Amino acid sequence: MNKKAGWLLLAATIAATPSFSQVKEKVSKVDVVVNKSTMDVFVDNLIKHMTIEEKIGQLNLVTPGGAVTGSVVSGDVDNKIKRGEVGGLFGITGAEKIRKAQEIAVNNSRLKIPLIFGLDVIHGHRTIFPIPLGISCSWDMPMIEKSAQIAAKEATADGLAWVFSPMVDICRDPRWGRISEGSGEDPYLGSQIARAMVKGYQGNDLAAKNTVIACVKHYALYGAAEGGRDYNTVDMSRIQMFQDYMPPYKAAVDAGVGSVMSSFNVIDGVPATVNKWLLTDLLRKDWKFKGLVVTDYTAVNETIDHGMGNLQEVSALSLKAGVDMDMVGEGFLTTLKKSLNEGKVTVKQIEDACRRVLEAKFKLGLFEDPYRYCDPSRAGDIFNADNRAAARDFATRSAVLLKNGNNVLPLKKSGTIALVGPLADNHLNMLGTWSVSGDFVNNVSVLQGMQNVGGSNVNIIHAKGANISDDTAFAKRVNAFMNEIDIDKRSAQEMLDEAVTAAQKADVVVAVLGESANMSGESSSLSNIDLQPSQKRLLDALKKTGKPVVIVLMNGRPMTISEENAKADAILDVWFSGTEAGNAIADLLFGDRVPSGKLTASFPVNVGQIPVYYNHKNTGRPYVKGGPAKFKSNYLDIPNEPLFEFGYGLSYTTFNYSPVKLSSTSMTKTGNITASVTVTNSGNYDGEEVVQLYIRDMVGSVSRPVKELKGFQKILLKKGENKEVTFTINEEMLKFFNSDLKYVSEPGDFKVFIGPSSATTNEAGFILK
Numbered sequence: 001m002n003k004k005a006g007w008l009l010l011a012a013t014i015a016a017t018p019s020f021s022q023v024k025e026k027v028s029k030v031d032v033v034v035n036k037s038t039m040d041v042f043v044d045n046l047i048k049h050m051t052i053e054e055k056i057g058q059l060n061l062v063t064p065g066g067a068v069t070g071s072v073v074s075g076d077v078d079n080k081i082k083r084g085e086v087g088g089l090f091g092i093t094g095a096e097k098i099r100k101a102q103e104i105a106v107n108n109s110r111l112k113i114p115l116i117f118g119l120d121v122i123h124g125h126r127t128i129f130p131i132p133l134g135i136s137c138s139w140d141m142p143m144i145e146k147s148a149q150i151a152a153k154e155a156t157a158d159g160l161a162w163v164f165s166p167m168v169d170i171c172r173d174p175r176w177g178r179i180s181e182g183s184g185e186d187p188y189l190g191s192q193i194a195r196a197m198v199k200g201y202q203g204n205d206l207a208a209k210n211t212v213i214a215c216v217k218h219y220a221l222y223g224a225a226e227g228g229r230d231y232n233t234v235d236m237s238r239i240q241m242f243q244d245y246m247p248p249y250k251a252a253v254d255a256g257v258g259s260v261m262s263s264f265n266v267i268d269g270v271p272a273t274v275n276k277w278l279l280t281d282l283l284r285k286d287w288k289f290k291g292l293v294v295t296d297y298t299a300v301n302e303t304i305d306h307g308m309g310n311l312q313e314v315s316a317l318s319l320k321a322g323v324d325m326d327m328v329g330e331g332f333l334t335t336l337k338k339s340l341n342e343g344k345v346t347v348k349q350i351e352d353a354c355r356r357v358l359e360a361k362f363k364l365g366l367f368e369d370p371y372r373y374c375d376p377s378r379a380g381d382i383f384n385a386d387n388r389a390a391a392r393d394f395a396t397r398s399a400v401l402l403k404n405g406n407n408v409l410p411l412k413k414s415g416t417i418a419l420v421g422p423l424a425d426n427h428l429n430m431l432g433t434w435s436v437s438g439d440f441v442n443n444v445s446v447l448q449g450m451q452n453v454g455g456s457n458v459n460i461i462h463a464k465g466a467n468i469s470d471d472t473a474f475a476k477r478v479n480a481f482m483n484e485i486d487i488d489k490r491s492a493q494e495m496l497d498e499a500v501t502a503a504q505k506a507d508v509v510v511a512v513l514g515e516s517a518n519m520s521g522e523s524s525s526l527s528n529i530d531l532q533p534s535q536k537r538l539l540d541a542l543k544k545t546g547k548p549v550v551i552v553l554m555n556g557r558p559m560t561i562s563e564e565n566a567k568a569d570a571i572l573d574v575w576f577s578g579t580e581a582g583n584a585i586a587d588l589l590f591g592d593r594v595p596s597g598k599l600t601a602s603f604p605v606n607v608g609q610i611p612v613y614y615n616h617k618n619t620g621r622p623y624v625k626g627g628p629a630k631f632k633s634n635y636l637d638i639p640n641e642p643l644f645e646f647g648y649g650l651s652y653t654t655f656n657y658s659p660v661k662l663s664s665t666s667m668t669k670t671g672n673i674t675a676s677v678t679v680t681n682s683g684n685y686d687g688e689e690v691v692q693l694y695i696r697d698m699v700g701s702v703s704r705p706v707k708e709l710k711g712f713q714k715i716l717l718k719k720g721e722n723k724e725v726t727f728t729i730n731e732e733m734l735k736f737f738n739s740d741l742k743y744v745s746e747p748g749d750f751k752v753f754i755g756p757s758s759a760t761t762n763e764a765g766f767i768l769k
């Protein structure tokens with residue numbers, strides 16, 4: 001605590017506005033305490049001088065509009081701030097605008113406690129990076145960390161100090177639209193990414209001007225909504241919870257995340273937002289989380305519909321469960337005092353929550369300088385050339401090459417290319433879901449990117465070819481935020497004819513197909529994850545021309561594209577790649593960059609195969625590779641393997657793996673062994689490869705998965721080059737949750753796999769003694 005903060009403390013602790021001399025006289029006395037102590041002393045002192053209404057006010061997080069995902073927007077915000085009834089605001093941006101709001105708190109509220117300003121900064125702030133599912137496919141932790149760091153720099157230059165990210169919900173069901181916001185299906189990879197994001201956002205000093213408090217969400221298990229239907233029931237065993245779903249939240253907590261957002265769903269029948277086991281016993285007691293718990297949007301109120309009681313009851317339940325801040329619903333603001341008077345909550349419970357809000361503000365340095373993040377001279381930190389260059393680079397590393405028949409890719413920078421499809425020259429959809437502060441005009445479409453990168457020897461003929469969807473009722477539902485499914489005035493046939501004519505004149509067709517930005521994301525579950533019929537018809541027509549067809553797929557989820565896979569010559573999955581989408585896609589299509597992304601969520605053969613994920617159990621009648629069979633655990637009509645498995649992704653070059661070499665075939669619990677392979681770049685391009693290590697525990701007290709990711713290394717190999725890649729295996733990597741929920745290893749046989757995807761059969765075995 002420095003002197004300035006001491007002064008502010010005084011200002012806050014003297015009821016009447018103090019004169020300068022009063023402050024001066026008292027400062028030395030307070031400094032004695034303050035200098036010797038920590039944040040606790042400051043917050044203790046402040047709390048002592050707060051009325052109960054002011055304490056409850058700190059628990060109130062409101063939005064004056066602009067980021068509305070529920071039916072409620074907060075009203076009368078200015079006056080509430082003046083009355084000390086608001087702890088934080090979200091949904092506004094801009095250094096000037098936020099300064100004005102902060103001034104209301106600092107100049108007009110009794111104790112002048114600064115507000116905390118948050119926002120959904122999910123995959124970049126103004127400069128938008130690939131959607132989280134996309135960027136996870138880079139398997140590049142330094143890069144992911146960097147993406148969060150840039151986002152934090154832009155956000156803080158824009159007035160913000162708190163971001164509602166990372167979203168780390170494990171998901172095995174691509175019908176769930178929010179799979180786009182997370183890192184896919186694997187707990188190990190998800191944990192690495194959670195850590196990288198927290199580090200990137202928070203840095204080493206929360207009070208630094210370019211770092212923010214991160215908020216890991218949605219705690220917990222939100223990605224396991226039944227049937228992939230958003231906000232739906234979650235029900236799973238504790239073993240599965242701890243083994244497969246909890247690790248990324250825990251990793252974020254271990255990395256020091258400053259806040260946690262409670263999820264909408266129930267866990268063991270109790271909504272997360274009123275779940276004491278989840279928010280206090282596990283999070284605070286077991287995991288030692290010390291930060292702030294905020295609810296999701298109106299999540300307290302929504303527990304009324306879950307059947308938890310009326311607003312007063314659920315608000316009390318939520319506070320007692322461990323929630324500190326109530327997002328938008330104002331149940332805390334309007335009922336906690338009554339509950340206190342009726343003995344249903346205690347002053348201590350309110351003060352504990354209040355303390356955690358104040359601590360977050362303290363850590364951010366807001367008591368020292370409430371306008372720390374309102375510096376208009378930092379405007380140049382936002383949406384600048386460096387950030388855009390980073391966005392372009394990140395996007396190239398996040399794309400996944402799913403197919404490349406006859407090496408149709410990369411394209412030559414000569415000849416004629418027919419660039420068709422509803423997403424080929426489309427700005428509104430480049431950024432993907434949750435890009436609230438993105439620029440929907442100044443981003444690069446695929447057409448622009450191909451013109452930029454292709455140079456003057458390439459002739460590009462562009463035709464839209466089809467609408468994203470022809471279904472007007474569906475389009476209306478999707479277009480809640482903007483007209484992203486824009487149904488053309490021309491007839492479907494006219495558009496198709498134009499595309500076919502373009503294709504006939506071309507050497508190769510690039511068809512940019514897929515979803516619109518908000519066909520995935522929140523409240524965007526789908527029962528059918530095929531390409532829309534309009535686009536299927538376009539692909540069929542293009543195919544009939546006999547020209548090679550490259551699909552550039554834009555999508556916020558794994559889609560069911562078996563048919564398209566059969567028809568297209570090549571498929572490059574670019575997700576929604578952000579501000580620099582078109583340039584990055586063109587870099588890849590023309591071979592200036594070589595694809596290196598690997599899937600982090602399996603692509604099902606069809607929706608009936610969901611949930612499909614690589615780390616499944618074996619069953620007693622395991623599927624036999626080669627196809628379905630009677631009396632085996634399979635469907636008779638499709639194989640068990642997904643269309644594209646976790647970890648899968650091609651390059652323009654090829655990589656060969658030597659057999660796995662172990663330093664020993666036995667290991668003790670205190671020792672370790674190494675597993676290595678030599679990877680050779682056997683193709684014609686320099687390229688990056690994600691070398692993946694999986695382990696299988698052959699015998700356990702509970703049935704163990706057929707494979708679990710336990711390590712990976714992303715390496716760059718020049719053509720012809722080879723490298724030995726070594727992983728060290730220790731006991732920690734062999735542990736799992738047993739029936740008593742103890743995290744243990746058990747002696748016995750293990751298999752080690754090292755290869756280019758989760759389907760690898762490149763294996764060796766060892767015994768844990």
Ligand code: BGC
Pocket residue numbers: 067069070120164217296297522
């Ligand atoms: C979403 C959160 C988001 C919040 C605030 C909710 O509807 O579930 O992910 O952070 O809104 O915008």
